[in-house]
Amino acid sequence: MATFELPGGLETLKQALGKLPGIGPRSAERLALHIVQCQDDWVRHLSGALIAAKERIAFCRDCGSLTEEQPCSLCADPNRDGTLICVVERPTDIYSFEKSSFFKGLYHVLGGHISPLNGVEPEDLRIRELEQRLEAGTIKELVLALGSNVEGDSTCYYLGDRMRRTGLRITRLAQGVPVGGGLEFVDELTIERALEGRRQME
Amino acid sequence: MATFELPGGLETLKQALGKLPGIGPRSAERLALHIVQCQDDWVRHLSGALIAAKERIAFCRDCGSLTEEQPCSLCADPNRDGTLICVVERPTDIYSFEKSSFFKGLYHVLGGHISPLNGVEPEDLRIRELEQRLEAGTIKELVLALGSNVEGDSTCYYLGDRMRRTGLRITRLAQGVPVGGGLEFVDELTIERALEGRRQME
Numbered sequence: 001m002a003t004f005e006l007p008g009g010l011e012t013l014k015q016a017l018g019k020l021p022g023i024g025p026r027s028a029e030r031l032a033l034h035i036v037q038c039q040d041d042w043v044r045h046l047s048g049a050l051i052a053a054k055e056r057i058a059f060c061r062d063c064g065s066l067t068e069e070q071p072c073s074l075c076a077d078p079n080r081d082g083t084l085i086c087v088v089e090r091p092t093d094i095y096s097f098e099k100s101s102f103f104k105g106l107y108h109v110l111g112g113h114i115s116p117l118n119g120v121e122p123e124d125l126r127i128r129e130l131e132q133r134l135e136a137g138t139i140k141e142l143v144l145a146l147g148s149n150v151e152g153d154s155t156c157y158y159l160g161d162r163m164r165r166t167g168l169r170i171t172r173l174a175q176g177v178p179v180g181g182g183l184e185f186v187d188e189l190t191i192e193r194a195l196e197g198r199r200q201m202e
Numbered sequence: 203m204a205t206f207e208l209p210g211g212l213e214t215l216k217q218a219l220g221k222l223p224g225i226g227p228r229s230a231e232r233l234a235l236h237i238v239q240c241q242d243d244w245v246r247h248l249s250g251a252l253i254a255a256k257e258r259i260a261f262c263r264d265c266g267s268l269t270e271e272q273p274c275s276l277c278a279d280p281n282r283d284g285t286l287i288c289v290v291e292r293p294t295d296i297y298s299f300e301k302s303s304f305f306k307g308l309y310h311v312l313g314g315h316i317s318p319l320n321g322v323e324p325e326d327l328r329i330r331e332l333e334q335r336l337e338a339g340t341i342k343e344l345v346l347a348l349g350s351n352v353e354g355d356s357t358c359y360y361l362g363d364r365m366r367r368t369g370l371r372i373t374r375l376a377q378g379v380p381v382g383g384g385l386e387f388v389d390e391l392t393i394e395r396a397l398e399g400r401r402q403m404e
Binding site: 010 | 208209210211212214215217218219221222223224229232233234235236237238239240242244245246247248249250251252253254255256257258259268269270293294297
């Protein structure tokens with residue numbers, strides 16, 4: 001007997017599941033074996049939920065977030081501060097902000113960061129769309145909430161430079177020690193940034 | 203603003219994914235967000251693979267394994283030793299054996315172990331089906347490969363008792379230290395069993 005093979009349909013399902021992030025070949029096999037032993041109804045529900053989510057969810061024409069309506073509920077909400085735009089890399093970054101419910105302004109999704117090595121140039125990002133939103137004149141501040149890495153930094157510098165002529169206030173998120181963690185888990189660069197940004201106690 | 207909510211379709215998908223084993227709410231959300239940002243084609247493929255696997259895979263009428271044909275390729279293979287049946291709890295246990303490709307006999311899936319507390323009595327398992335297979339008279343040995351826990355043990359004793367009158371050879375898998383691991387990871391009971399079952403070096 002040669003190498004062992006799963007029945008065809010199981011193997012196809014395993015391969016498909018193995019393409020999900022964080023699901024390796026062993027997890028994919030375990031999930032596939034679990035699924036074929038589940039209730040028919042439930043498998044049909046999961047299968048339908050995949051298609052439905054994919055079909056119903058689109059990018060907001062204004063901010064680029066994931067939404068079922070145009071524009072999204074965030075852009076359409078009259079109670080949000082229309083003078084403030086938080087610029088993020090991915091639609092999912094918005095959820096991190098919304099979970100805290102501290103930020104009351106609008107968002108703009110760039111769709112990534114500038115990374116010439118990976119072929120991502122400024123024109124591949126939604127920067128022109130951002131400039132179009134600025135034309136209305138209601139926006140007063142851009143908060144750049146990009147990744148705390150080299151690409152995030154260089155994208156911030158590029159945006160800061162390009163937006164300077166608009167006369168807007170342009171800010172970046174504070175860097176420092178995270179809340180609730182001991183200092184032993186914080187790297188040196190974060191300590192350095194936290195010291196640089198230290199604030200007078202009130 | 204009240205608590206934050208994902209768009210409806212995303213939430214439904216997250217809930218469905220969260221029912222998979224080993225996928226908690228956070229992983230489910232991450233997977234759902236990944237999926238709606240994937241290519242249409244791929245999502246359709248995954249969705250179809252779920253339904254196809256579920257529809258095509260059934261239990262083998264003889265051994266109870268997962269298969270697309272009746273009987274399964276293992277039961278239909280003339281090269282396998284038809285005098286030997288390995289009794290396992292779940293269809294997926296067969297894959298552990300087949301991956302090693304050491305065992306050349308047939309299998310029989312019980313569908314679980316006896317567990318009165320959980321309402322699983324002997325008649326809920328595929329024991330009668332096993333007895334029917336024994337009636338043909340070709341089988342000479344039953345290898346009981348059930349879980350190494352209390353329920354596995356008591357199911358083994360029950361089967362040993364019930365099958366005794368058939369005059370078959372009835373064996374259990376050896377218990378001992380796993381291959382390739384240091385002794386520091388082996389529990390005391392396993393050490394005890396490994397000592398009990400120690401073998402003369404040849």
